[in-house]
Amino acid sequence: MINTLLLPELREMLTSGDTEGLREFSSALHPARAAEFMEGLNPQEAWQVLQAADSNRQAELFGFLPDSMQVDILETVSPTETSSLVADLPADDRVDLISDVHPDVVEEMLPLLPAEERRETLRLMEFPEGTAGSVMTTEVARLSETLTVHQALEAIARQSEDLETVYYNYIVDEDNRLRGLISARQLVTHFGKPNTKITDLMQRDVVTVLATDDQETVAAKVASFDFIAIPVVDDHQHLLGIITHDDIIDVLREEATEDAHMAAAVDPLDDSYLETHWFTLAWKRGMWLSILFLGALFTAFALGEYQGEFERVPWLVLFIPLVISSGGNSGSQSATLVITAMTHGDVKLSDWWRVIKREVWMGFCLGSMLAIGGYLCAMGILSTFEPDDPQVAATFQPPSWHEVLVVPITLVLVVICSTLCGGTLPMIFRRLGLDPALMSNPFVAGIIDIAGIVIYMNVAAGLLSSMS
Amino acid sequence: MINTLLLPELREMLTSGDTEGLREFSSALHPARAAEFMEGLNPQEAWQVLQAADSNRQAELFGFLPDSMQVDILETVSPTETSSLVADLPADDRVDLISDVHPDVVEEMLPLLPAEERRETLRLMEFPEGTAGSVMTTEVARLSETLTVHQALEAIARQSEDLETVYYNYIVDEDNRLRGLISARQLVTHFGKPNTKITDLMQRDVVTVLATDDQETVAAKVASFDFIAIPVVDDHQHLLGIITHDDIIDVLREEATEDAHMAAAVDPLDDSYLETHWFTLAWKRGMWLSILFLGALFTAFALGEYQGEFERVPWLVLFIPLVISSGGNSGSQSATLVITAMTHGDVKLSDWWRVIKREVWMGFCLGSMLAIGGYLCAMGILSTFEPDDPQVAATFQPPSWHEVLVVPITLVLVVICSTLCGGTLPMIFRRLGLDPALMSNPFVAGIIDIAGIVIYMNVAAGLLSSMS
Numbered sequence: 001m002i003n004t005l006l007l008p009e010l011r012e013m014l015t016s017g018d019t020e021g022l023r024e025f026s027s028a029l030h031p032a033r034a035a036e037f038m039e040g041l042n043p044q045e046a047w048q049v050l051q052a053a054d055s056n057r058q059a060e061l062f063g064f065l066p067d068s069m070q071v072d073i074l075e076t077v078s079p080t081e082t083s084s085l086v087a088d089l090p091a092d093d094r095v096d097l098i099s100d101v102h103p104d105v106v107e108e109m110l111p112l113l114p115a116e117e118r119r120e121t122l123r124l125m126e127f128p129e130g131t132a133g134s135v136m137t138t139e140v141a142r143l144s145e146t147l148t149v150h151q152a153l154e155a156i157a158r159q160s161e162d163l164e165t166v167y168y169n170y171i172v173d174e175d176n177r178l179r180g181l182i183s184a185r186q187l188v189t190h191f192g193k194p195n196t197k198i199t200d201l202m203q204r205d206v207v208t209v210l211a212t213d214d215q216e217t218v219a220a221k222v223a224s225f226d227f228i229a230i231p232v233v234d235d236h237q238h239l240l241g242i243i244t245h246d247d248i249i250d251v252l253r254e255e256a257t258e259d260a261h262m263a264a265a266v267d268p269l270d271d272s273y274l275e276t277h278w279f280t281l282a283w284k285r286g287m288w289l290s291i292l293f294l295g296a297l298f299t300a301f302a303l304g305e306y307q308g309e310f311e312r313v314p315w316l317v318l319f320i321p322l323v324i325s326s327g328g329n330s331g332s333q334s335a336t337l338v339i340t341a342m343t344h345g346d347v348k349l350s351d352w353w354r355v356i357k358r359e360v361w362m363g364f365c366l367g368s369m370l371a372i373g374g375y376l377c378a379m380g381i382l383s384t385f386e387p388d389d390p391q392v393a394a395t396f397q398p399p400s401w402h403e404v405l406v407v408p409i410t411l412v413l414v415v416i417c418s419t420l421c422g423g424t425l426p427m428i429f430r431r432l433g434l435d436p437a438l439m440s441n442p443f444v445a446g447i448i449d450i451a452g453i454v455i456y457m458n459v460a461a462g463l464l465s466s467m468s
Numbered sequence: 469m470i471n472t473l474l475l476p477e478l479r480e481m482l483t484s485g486d487t488e489g490l491r492e493f494s495s496a497l498h499p500a501r502a503a504e505f506m507e508g509l510n511p512q513e514a515w516q517v518l519q520a521a522d523s524n525r526q527a528e529l530f531g532f533l534p535d536s537m538q539v540d541i542l543e544t545v546s547p548t549e550t551s552s553l554v555a556d557l558p559a560d561d562r563v564d565l566i567s568d569v570h571p572d573v574v575e576e577m578l579p580l581l582p583a584e585e586r587r588e589t590l591r592l593m594e595f596p597e598g599t600a601g602s603v604m605t606t607e608v609a610r611l612s613e614t615l616t617v618h619q620a621l622e623a624i625a626r627q628s629e630d631l632e633t634v635y636y637n638y639i640v641d642e643d644n645r646l647r648g649l650i651s652a653r654q655l656v657t658h659f660g661k662p663n664t665k666i667t668d669l670m671q672r673d674v675v676t677v678l679a680t681d682d683q684e685t686v687a688a689k690v691a692s693f694d695f696i697a698i699p700v701v702d703d704h705q706h707l708l709g710i711i712t713h714d715d716i717i718d719v720l721r722e723e724a725t726e727d728a729h730m731a732a733a734v735d736p737l738d739d740s741y742l743e744t745h746w747f748t749l750a751w752k753r754g755m756w757l758s759i760l761f762l763g764a765l766f767t768a769f770a771l772g773e774y775q776g777e778f779e780r781v782p783w784l785v786l787f788i789p790l791v792i793s794s795g796g797n798s799g800s801q802s803a804t805l806v807i808t809a810m811t812h813g814d815v816k817l818s819d820w821w822r823v824i825k826r827e828v829w830m831g832f833c834l835g836s837m838l839a840i841g842g843y844l845c846a847m848g849i850l851s852t853f854e855p856d857d858p859q860v861a862a863t864f865q866p867p868s869w870h871e872v873l874v875v876p877i878t879l880v881l882v883v884i885c886s887t888l889c890g891g892t893l894p895m896i897f898r899r900l901g902l903d904p905a906l907m908s909n910p911f912v913a914g915i916i917d918i919a920g921i922v923i924y925m926n927v928a929a930g931l932l933s934s935m936s
Contacts, residue, residue, distance in 0.1 A: 032693040157659040166653045184652050185634045191625040225500040226714035245713045246694035256724035257808045264804035272814035273805050282833045285801050292797050299789040308856030320788050321767040329760050333753050336732035337741050340725045346740035365750045377765050388776030
């Protein structure tokens with residue numbers, strides 16, 4: 001029955017008030033799967049399903065519902081009914097949720113939480129978004145230094161209902177200072193030697209993060225160490241909480257999306273694309289679009305400066321977009337390659353000279369390739385070109401093969417300039433403490449637009465005057 | 469001593485042949501940290517350190533070295549020496565490594581591996597790169613259906629040396645068909661009730677993936693279910709292996725980088741930026757750059773068609789780059805937003821009408837904003853504009869306020885066209901079974917370059933002829 005259960009059947013259970021069926025639905029399926037089926041329900045109906053579930057399962061199920069649905073439920077159902085569910089949530093999820101819910105509901109909700117959960121929530125809410133403190137949870141297994149393997153297993157079994165993970169367990173002294181780590185794996189492996197002291201087994205060289213560390217740094221650390229969880233401490237090594245692998249995966253996905261948005265000159269969204277209000281979206285796009293637009297206006301000034309060239313040599317106009325887009329494309333390739341390499345730690349600031357050599361050579365190769373293609377095509381296009389005005393056309397001479405060299409020479413120079421800009425600007429921004437992803441791609445594009453025109457016009461002026 | 473240990477001291481131990489010191493170095497530090505210190509060594513020296521380590525530690529340490537260093541060691545040291553290390557590696561890592569090492573070394577190495585490891589390696593190598601089969605490991609805890617909690621813990625403790633994780637344990641029947649899942653957490657929680665049957669505790673609704681599934685799909689599944697590992701099965705539910713959280717994190721990072729590269733028109737790299745041969749890099753960039761270049765060549769044809777307009781109204785030239793870059797920027801914003809939203813499952817193909825409405829409205833808002841700014845700036849720039857040629861200048865009339873309306877009208881139309889293209893093309897590519905990330909961004913840019921010029925020239929032709 002379970003795998004064919006569908007939304008209509010769930011609806012029917014709801015209308016017929018089949019509490020037993022709802023309870024079975026919520027306990028038999030993996031909570032993530034059950035939550036998927038519930039996405040089609042309205043907040044009232046979803047709450048009805050949640051109420052039928054066992055109290056432990058309730059919090060799990062709720063945790064897998066989409067964020068917007070969680071918020072809707074809390075804003076629809078009275079806080080007196082939902083407060084025990086909210087208290088049961090892992091501390092980090094509770095804080096995330098509360099920051100999204102309408103402040104009036106929060107104000108009503110907080111006094112209804114048990115004192116311990118309330119204090120914890122308020123404390124976690126103080127960590128700024130994007131820090132380790134804001135994604136950690138405080139439900140971590142703390143073991144005292146005196147325990148044996150057997151006692152540790154018993155202690156964990158006792159606490160496990162309230163723990164986010166039992167796989168990494170931390171040994172602390174009386175002052176809650178972190179002394180070591182023992183994994184469930186080590187405990188299980190020593191299952192046959194129950195009297196072994198955990199201090200004999202524990203790892204003492206524990207890798208930690210500070211609550212104030214950037215979540216991106218934390219994710220990179222966990223990824224490179226293959227951890228399931230990482231402990232969060234304060235400046236005095238007091239154990240504050242842990243960040244688990246599933247939160248790290250969320251952080252990595254979030255950061256990847258943010259980087260993609262920034263590379264496309266969109267200020268990162270807080271909600272999903274379709275859920276973001278159009279005005280917010282317009283603001284987050286318009287802001288960067290305006291800055292890029294101001295940059296592009298300079299191209300109009302630059303072209304104004306060289307107006308004379310276009311009057312003398314009208315065919316130069318044809319290749320303006322080609323020059324600009326070749327520069328833009330090769331520059332954005334370089335910038336993206338260097339940004340992603342820096343994110344992965346493959347390129348460090350000390351590699352600047354290698355990056356420059358590589359990008360200049362790459363620019364020369366790619367530019368030369370485009371130049372050959374561009375020259376042949378330009379000759380083709382220009383062989384049929386003639387001015388529209390019959391008076392001008394009468395004295396018009398099609399450009400000679402050496403005049404058309406303006407196009408390939410410009411292409412080589414523009415592409416070298418672009419790859420150099422694209423390769424170095426991200427490193428410069430990193431050096432200045434700015435986010436390379438945010439600053440580089442749009443900036444590279446703006447600089448190259450203008451540089452492209454200046455190079456094109458100067459090559460044209462130099463080559464064509466020397467020839468006439 | 470440990471935390472201040474640095475490369476020079478490690479080198480000194482190596483030259484003085486201090487095996488005891490090296491062994492301590494390799495066992496006291498977390499293997500990932502020890503591996504970081506070893507990055508400065510040459511392959512011979514690194515091998516010397518590895519040899520001093522305990523055999524179990526050896527494989528762990530080796531696993532944390534950078535991929536290129538692992539390959540160098542295997543290609544420098546004789547396979548007779550390294551084969552036992554290679555046999556100790558987790559199966560998935562062994563296969564990855566072997567696919568990077570020179571075929572001659574592999575040929576020498578394979579016969580030296582124990583029969584079981586050799587067969588396993590050859591079998592895993594058959595799964596194409598990017599599938600679940602290619603990232604899974606076969607070292608998974610298999611429990612029979614008859615065990616109690618106590619027996620299960622004993623069985624895991626016995627096998628644990630060879631297991632990649634002990635946290636998820638799978639229950640299989642005599643035919644190796646997957647029947648259920650029991651987590652170490654459940655076992656530890658029932659530590660006090662050792663005679664409970666594991667079949668009474670196990671989850672029966674196990675979420676699995678097929679060995680042929682795309683690794684990106686697998687990662688999305690693990691991320692949404694918050695799993696530590698996911699079992700890989702064949703069409704008949706036979707348990708083949710598992711994919712663990714650390715592999716998922718690697719897949720997510722790899723896919724994010726690939727998407728970023730594709731959005732910037734770079735064919736995804738197999739190695740890191742600095743390690744990729746310049747010729748490979750030139751090929752992976754040049755290929756796409758050439759395709760985009762061909763697209764951009766059409767802009768030259770298009771401009772050739774409208775040559776007459778520029779002769780009659782020379783100031784039109786000034787705003788070519790502005791029009792093109794405004795279109796390009798807003799189009800790439802839309803494409804990136806829709807691509808990332810599709811990756812996260814926030815936008816489905818069935819949402820196409822909502823996306824179109826949203827993007828057209830967004831294009832209108834953003835276009836209007838740029839139009840206002842563009843109009844004012846264009847008036848400013850054109851107030852000082854005059855042709856270079858004194859003869860033309862004598863009869864030149866600065867454009868009137870209504871002639872300059874060409875610029876804002878073009879901007880609104882181009883931006884709407886760009887956001888519409890950027891929003892819909894990724895969905896069309898997804899519908900056609902193509903990777904939206906690969907196809908959309910470059911294509912959007914190419915289409916918009918040409919559309920921008922056509923729109924600009926037609927608006928100019930329509931408005932200026934109607935006025936004169």
